[in-house]
Amino acid sequence: MADNDRSRQGARAPRKTAGAFDIRNIIGLLLGIYGVLLLLAGLFMDPDKDKTGGINANLWTGLALAVASAVFLGWARLRPIVVPEHVEPAETDPTRPGPTRRGGSH
Structure with missing residues (x-):
């Protein structure tokens, strides 16, 4: 209930950003x-x-190179990548590359 009250009032939860791990x-x-x-x-x-x-x-x-560096660092500072708080786990997808999950024992 408190989350709904907070969202109605317009208060925002703090955003988590990629920070130092941003490739830029x-x-x-x-x-x-x-x-x-x-x-x-x-x-x-x-x-x-x-x-x-x-x-x-x-x-x-x-x-x-110094100018390009300033552009990349400024870009990362002005438009940070926001990391979602919760991500749903990927389901087994036959079109997805990589190993698939097996059901049961092996």
Whole structure:
């Protein structure tokens, strides 16, 4: 009864999100690490512009990776994946790949 009263009043239960296990956070973190390393390499190491047509490839690639990292992390922060509280167990389905459940003993 209390749940119905709460839903009628418009109060929301706290949502559970994927948090750190959201794949966008993992991808954003990896892109950010590589981006920072390349930015540092572009700033402090010899740019060797002869091989890259006169541009500092480490600097620009690091900058692009840092921006991509910010996009992924911002996306995950602004639109988090909401994990449902209860999921019904999957029934035996002949079209579902994988092992099937057997009835009785074997």
